Amino acid sequence: GQQLNQSPQSMFIQEGEDVSMNCTSSSIFNTWLWYKQDPGEGPVLLIALYKAGELTSNGRLTAQFGITRKDSFLNISASIPSDVGIYFCAGQNSNSGYALNFGKGTSLLVTP
């Protein structure tokens, strides 16, 4: 599959700080999605982006679909302890049966 580079690999922040993570790809995607995974659980969808340049918010989360369609970022504002987890970006194309191509994840730790 297409290689996704997700960074940073991990983040250790204090409660209240803002967080930013991003994904880049060598090829384009039609859709970018961001998931959060807690230990032992399945990935939970946070935000889906369908148009290049699209900026979408979900509460304290904001994500953007890069204009080149090869990148996306996720911002979390005013982090809280329950934001702890692993965040994955995923790219999707219709010509691959909408299968998701995941990044390697960003592990977020938030201290009170």
Add this chain to the structure above:
Amino acid sequence: EPEVTQTPSHQVTQMGQEVILRCVPISNHLYFYWYRQILGQKVEFLVSFYNNEISEKSEIFDDQFSVERPDGSNFTLKIRSTKLEDSAMYFCARLLDRYSNTEAFFGQGTRLTVV
């Protein structure tokens, strides 16, 4: 959003044995996927299943894997002759809508341990 239900939640099997992992959709979805996640690694696509047949499959999905929907409800992943490296979390996912909204929702997963 309604999820898919996966059974069992955890399965331990001996190397060389066959295992069947099950996914029960909440409603009559048409588009299903199996993914796996080796401990500490990213989620990897295995196979997509549309209208009761395989739509796409990855290089990981070799001859030891098979999928079917035998009774029109349960969606199963069979692994023949399991290997140690098959130990992973296996996730079933369903697509919300193939045309206007292609968001994928995941089940809670089955943790497969091959010993």
